[in-house]
Amino acid sequence: MASGITRRQALRGGSFLALGALAAACGTAGPSGPAAAPATSPAGTAGTPAGPWTFTDDRGKQATAPKPPQRIVAYVGAAAALQDFGVPSVGLFGSTTLKDGSKDPLAGDVDLAKATTIGTGYGEFNVEKYASLQPELLVTTKFNDLVWYVPEKQMGDIEALAPLVAIETVKDTDLKKVLARFEALAVSLGADVAAPAVAQxxxxxxxxxxxxxxxxxxxxxxxxxxxxxxxxxxxxxxxxxxxxxxxxxxxxxxxxxxxxxxxxxxxxxxxxxxxxxxxxxxxxxxxxxxxxxxxxxxxxxxxxxxxxxxxxxxxxxxxxxxxxxxxxxxxxxxxxxxxxxxx
Incomplete structure (x- = not known):
């Protein structure tokens, strides 16, 4: 996706390159590790709920699946939030490491060795690599009208592979509401929010x-x-x-x-x-x-x-x-x- 990045995008985003134009490399993958195996029950959760799964995201779109998704690919910050609720991701996109090679704080407790990275810069989203992970759900944040880090021109191809959930983090919301939305998504995926770690x-x-x-x-x-x-x-x-x-x-x-x-x-x-x-x-x-x-x-x-x-x-x-x-x-x-x- 060849595109300039606006000051608004830059002020929010974690991968703006040298304050210049966005690198046009939607098919270029970032560093990756081995794909994680499907989880039968995410660590720290109450067990995967049975039956059909639905979740209405902050675009007003309803994501559906025959059963609660387990193979989740997520924007790094969203993956970190879900991980803290006990829901792991098999794939990531967005910044995972800093320039000095250390782990980006945005990744939280995500184990980078157990998740495949499909792109690190804004708009870098390797659709072929994403498909190879056999995704069951794509999770990202929503920034006003932007579905964060997911290239708009490839949205159709991406959404054809798995449902997409976007959580609003700016417009008409507040911090507690955003936390509650991630919590609700995690619960729908099997998280036990009554677990001691979450309660603490x-x-x-x-x-x-x-x-x-x-x-x-x-x-x-x-x-x-x-x-x-x-x-x-x-x-x-x-x-x-x-x-x-x-x-x-x-x-x-x-x-x-x-x-x-x-x-x-x-x-x-x-x-x-x-x-x-x-x-x-x-x-x-x-x-x-x-x-x-x-x-x-x-x-x-x-x-x-x-x-x-x-x-x-x-x-x-x-x-x-x-x-x-x-x-x-x-x-x-x-x-x-x-x-x-x-x-």
Whole structure:
């Protein structure tokens, strides 16, 4: 699929290449491991339900199968979320490793040696390799009108091989709703959400949320940003914006909402980077963006009070939607915020 990638796609996606055009290689496969054998009952689940299976996704489309799917191929973040509910995937697409060869946090507890990767970059989806896995279900996220990482031009061929479920993560939703949607999908696939690990994760999520809400009483002003070579983006927290930021705002954290009509971000030049005098900067630390060190080379960024005070935190933009992952992210965030003060 030859296509440029928009700033909106780039700000959300984990495989934007050098802030340039998307590589046109829909048939090019990423690194892969051996295909996992079909599971009779995913680890940590109550057992695969019997009878016909249906699930209505967030496109409003109903996925159906004669029995609950077991051979699941999923976008990496979705696979990580399902894995935490006890539902494994036999195939993956999306970023699995970082530039230094280490495991991408987006993959969570997915065992990369037991799943075949069918593409790593945005739009890289090897349909032939996907077919060879004998998929019974394809799972990804939905980003407004985008079915994430699945090339639109090949959608017909892809959906002909197995049902597709897409879970909305931005438009008209919130963090708890997204978590509930992944939980519902996992239950339909045989997950036991009454299992101790899931129950403990839910409790941890609630506890971490309560801690952030308490820390928010300090009145910190927080700005979430991403930096490119020529532009500076202020991410927004509000209806239709980033789900995690909107959730933080609901806990009382003072997130700067930015200006303009776009629900996701306000686009600024580097000369305008000091527009908001935040107490805390959350910066998108994924590899496609400027590093904190490089952003500090921009004089207007370096002069932001939060940057001068060292009150800067990496923003885990694509944390998988499971209670375990979100609880860990909130705990880490609170630990850092609790040491900061209003400037």
């Amino acid at each position: 994760a839910k409790a941890a999520f609630d506890a971490a949320s309560a801690k952030v809400a308490e820390t928010a009483k300090k009145g910190l002003k927080v700005l979430a940003v991403a930096g490119g070579p020529d532009q500076f983006w202020v991410a927004r927290a509000g209806a239709g914006g980033y789900t995690d930021l909107t959730y933080l705002a609901s806990l009382g954290l003072g997130l700067e909402k930015g200006a303009g009509d776009d629900p996701l971000y306000e686009t600024l030049s580097w000369e305008q980077a000091g527009k908001y005098k935040a107490d805390v900067i959350l910066y998108d630390a994924r590899s496609q963006w400027l590093t904190l060190a490089d952003m500090k080379k921009k004089a207007t960024f370096a002069e932001i009070p939060a940057v001068k005070a060292g009150q800067v935190i990496p923003w885990a933009v694509e944390t998988p939607y499971s209670y375990q992952r979100q609880a860990a992210w909130l705990d880490k965030l609170d630990g850092q915020l609790s040491g900061f003060k209003p400037l």
